[in-house]
Amino acid sequence: MEEKKNKSIKSLNELKNGEKGTIVSFNDKGNNELKRHLLGMGFVKGSEITFEKTAPLGDPIKLKLKGYSICIRKNEAENIKVQLVI
Numbered sequence: 590m591e592e593k594k595n596k597s598i599k600s601l602n603e604l605k606n607g608e609k610g611t612i613v614s615f616n617d618k619g620n621n622e623l624k625r626h627l628l629g630m631g632f633v634k635g636s637e638i639t640f641e642k643t644a645p646l647g648d649p650i651k652l653k654l655k656g657y658s659i660c661i662r663k664n665e666a667e668n669i670k671v672q673l674v675i
Contacts, residue, residue: 597673602650602666604640610671612636623665631655632669 598613612634615624631654632638639653649660 597675598670599673600667601638601640601652601669601671602663604671604673606640606642609637609639609674611674612638612669613672614670616668616670623668627661627665627669630659637674638671 599610601610601612604610612632614634615627615632636654641651641653641658643650644660648663650663650666651658651660652666653659
């Protein structure tokens with residue numbers, strides 16, 4: 590059963606259009622400024638997030654978080670792990 594649970598956890602940049610998830614962890618790779626910036630925008634554990642779309646050239650990505658839309662770079666999104674909401 591644990592194996593099934595891990596399959597539903599992805600990096601935020603791996604989501605497809607329309608997929609929803611709940612933020613479960615954040616890996617800042619030592620970049621405290623980036624972590625503080627993302628936390629300030631609402632990227633906190635337990636928040637529900639929806640992947641809206643990708644820009645025509647693949648970067649940035651558009652997300653819906655806490656009732657507003659936001660764009661972030663894919664390399665920032667890869668640091669955020671989400672559990673898919675089915």
